[in-house]
Amino acid sequence: MDSLVFMHSADKHEFWSALLEKAYAKLHGSYESLKGGSTSEAMEDFTGGVTEMFDLKKAPKDLLTIMLKAHDRGSLMGCSIDADPNQLEAELANGLIMGHAYSVTAVKMVEIQTPGRSGKLPMVRCRNPWGNESEWKGAFSDESERWKYITDSDKEEIGLTQEDDGEFWMTFGDWQSNFQKLEICNLGPDSLDDDELVKIGKKRWEATSEVGEWIPNVNAGGCRNYLQTFFTNPQYRVTVTDPDEDEDDLCTILVGVLQKDRRKKRKEGLDMLTIGYVIYKLKDPDCGPLDVDFFKYNASVAKSPSFINLREVCGRHMLQPGTYCIIPSTFEPHNKGEYLLRIFTEKANVTQ
Structure with missing residues (x-):
């Protein structure tokens, strides 16, 4: 061959x-x-980042803000349209391709001036990795007349090109209406050094990580459904004192729990464990390990989107300044496995 x-x-x-x-x-x-791998796993493996996944039909109200901040931090972003099971990478009338991965290369607020409107217009730039003429054909496509409403200075600032190179602009509204899934790989502080960040005008996350394992009959307590063993799970304290630069006085916390080496163990007959995490706020930051009575009488303030048998579960949470306890676990008790817990915050945090 x-x-x-x-x-x-x-x-x-x-x-x-x-x-x-x-x-x-x-x-x-x-x-x-x-x-059976995924875009998110590949992005994490090659960058060491933490990847969030968003269903754009159920997206949070502040999705645009999330994407603008992600772009400011040099995050990798990709989007896609669900595939038709009867057709492989079918092209739609608007030029977009189903079941195809697009990269999001920019998110910008652009000045628009029309006879009836002026102000800022949120826009998203995407790239078809094929790098050919298969591009978006709607508003603000390469040949669209609507570009005359964008100031020349903004067109120059965003680096507008009108070539059959696979890259195209869409309004944020059109982008969210036409795509169905967004993945954001948030890069850790080790991805770029301080000089590089200043040079390209980017910010970075503050990050901490902890390696651990669930050991049956020791600390593999299962989820909150198993109250009598749940408290035996590993417990991690994180303190955030400085709110984000937004006006809500809250702190953004990204939490990711990743199963280690489960793909390697497929040949041993081991599949992915069903994993997740729960977050509790502590009234006394100096209290000892939380016991069964604490969990009996206190509710969590946040948790993973679900317990699921993926390599990693990840969630974004807006929390008040304070001290929290993060508990990663398998769904059922007494499951053996190794994990990596990662915590990203916009401002500095203290993890124990």
Whole structure:
């Protein structure tokens, strides 16, 4: 056989992508281990970031703010339209392709001036990785007349090009109406050093991480449904004192719990555990480990979107300044596994 079986370049003399894929497959144990992977897992593996997933039909009201902040921090973003099971990557009349991954390369507030309106218009720039003429054909597409309503200075600032290169602009409203899923990979502070951040005008998250494991009959207590063992789970304290720069006086906390090496263990017959986490606010930051009575009489203030058998669960939470206890767990007690807990905040935090 004289051709590459899996990933390959259009240039037959270019091999870097196949070599990268081979190294990635070796990391996970085999090419078979990559089957059924996801964009979010790949982004995390190559950057060390924490990835959030949003259903755009159930998106939070502050999604635009989340995306603007993500862009300011150099986060990787991707979006897609659910595939038609009867068609592979079918192209819609508006030029978008179903079941196809697009990268989000910019989110901007652009000055617009029309006879009946003037002000700021939120816009999103996407890129089709095919890099060809398959682009959005609606408002503010490359040939759209609506660009005449955008000031020349803003067109220059956003680097507007009108070429068949796979990159295109959409209004935020059109983008949210047409796409169905958004993934944001939030990069940790180690991704760029301080000089690089200043050079490109980006901010960064403050981050802490903890490696741990659930050991049956020791600290694998299961979820809150199992009250008599739940308190035995690992407990992590995080203190946030400085609110975000928004006007709500709240602190953004991203929490991610990642199962370690589960893909490698497929050949041992081990599937992904069903995992999640719960967050409790502490009235006394100096109190000892929380016992069964605490959980019997106190409700959580936040939790993972669900307990699910994915490699990682992640959630974004807006919390008041204070001290919190984060408890990662499996759904059922006595499940053995290793995990990585990561906590990202906009301002500095203290984790114990």
